[in-house]
Amino acid sequence: MRIVLSNLLHYVKAIVLDDWKGRLVLGGVIIAGATTLLTYFFIPDATNVQTFFGAAFASWLSGFFLFIITGLIIAVVTLVRPDQELFEARARNLLQRQTGPHVDYIIGKLHDLFEPYCESNTRVLNVVDYDPATKMFLVIQETEITFRSYLVDIPVTFQSRIGYVNGSPSPDNRRKCCLSHLKVDGKSVGDTEEFETQVIRSFEMQVLPNSLCKVEHRITFWVKEADEANRQLVKRFTRNMGVTIHNHLPTQKILVEQPSATDLNRDISPGERAQVVNLKEMRPSKNEDEYAFDFRLKIA
Numbered sequence: 001m002r003i004v005l006s007n008l009l010h011y012v013k014a015i016v017l018d019d020w021k022g023r024l025v026l027g028g029v030i031i032a033g034a035t036t037l038l039t040y041f042f043i044p045d046a047t048n049v050q051t052f053f054g055a056a057f058a059s060w061l062s063g064f065f066l067f068i069i070t071g072l073i074i075a076v077v078t079l080v081r082p083d084q085e086l087f088e089a090r091a092r093n094l095l096q097r098q099t100g101p102h103v104d105y106i107i108g109k110l111h112d113l114f115e116p117y118c119e120s121n122t123r124v125l126n127v128v129d130y131d132p133a134t135k136m137f138l139v140i141q142e143t144e145i146t147f148r149s150y151l152v153d154i155p156v157t158f159q160s161r162i163g164y165v166n167g168s169p170s171p172d173n174r175r176k177c178c179l180s181h182l183k184v185d186g187k188s189v190g191d192t193e194e195f196e197t198q199v200i201r202s203f204e205m206q207v208l209p210n211s212l213c214k215v216e217h218r219i220t221f222w223v224k225e226a227d228e229a230n231r232q233l234v235k236r237f238t239r240n241m242g243v244t245i246h247n248h249l250p251t252q253k254i255l256v257e258q259p260s261a262t263d264l265n266r267d268i269s270p271g272e273r274a275q276v277v278n279l280k281e282m283r284p285s286k287n288e289d290e291y292a293f294d295f296r297l298k299i300a
Helices: 001-016 020-042 051-081 085-095 101-113
Strands: 118-131 136-148 156-164 176-183 193-195 198-208 213-222 230-232 238-247 254-257 265-269 271-281 293-300
Touching: 001 176, 020 051, 085 101, 085 198, 156 176, 176 198, 193 198, 230 254, 238 254, 238 293, 265 271, 271 293
Parallel strands: 118 238
Antiparallel strands: 118 136, 136 213, 156 198, 176 193, 176 213, 230 293, 238 271, 254 265, 254 293
């Protein structure tokens, strides 16, 4: 019963507010009703069935009431859009309204299947220092990811994680690698965490209907010049992915090399920032060596 009432209210909203045909039917009923009331109150012969006008008005009135009773019901049924139903109702329609614990189970699995997709993944790699002895760059990476749900009528909660793996230990007596912060929709998750070669942090997030969920994090790490790859696997469908490098070194120019796309190699002067990755509509990686991008940093 609860599902039926919820769907009925959803239908009314969809028909009255979202469908031009529904608005046309409702507008016609309002105009016809107003015309009937004005005729009844302001034309005396309207209630005299002995006259032609009175008889015609009585016929009109009976037909109008019949339309109210039956016509609107038919209009609602005709104009109903299955795509506007609640998710559970849509899922049960897909299974031809089967019932039972096994159906309840698979509907829950279908809900989990529609995990959010990534609307945008943008990161800035701030190159702030260079250690000549070990030939390593110190990078502060700032990342902002926004998620959007496929389901626009219910909130979606899911588990995710961020991390940095296969990194290099920091040089002796130099700044340690660390995860500075992780924020989900502005709320901090965990504390600052130092690490040697990798850090992974899991978290729970919720994407509300017709809204974005923003995840922000900052990671500081050391990168070997020329030898160490800067790569990214695509975990879920991503509409926009961008990487910008900002050279904060006082005098040295940085060379960005992309082995699989040498035409994109470029120099970045001190104080300059440049976008080195700009990808659209990325599908999830099929295997562990299918990277969205791959580049190296060098002193030019």
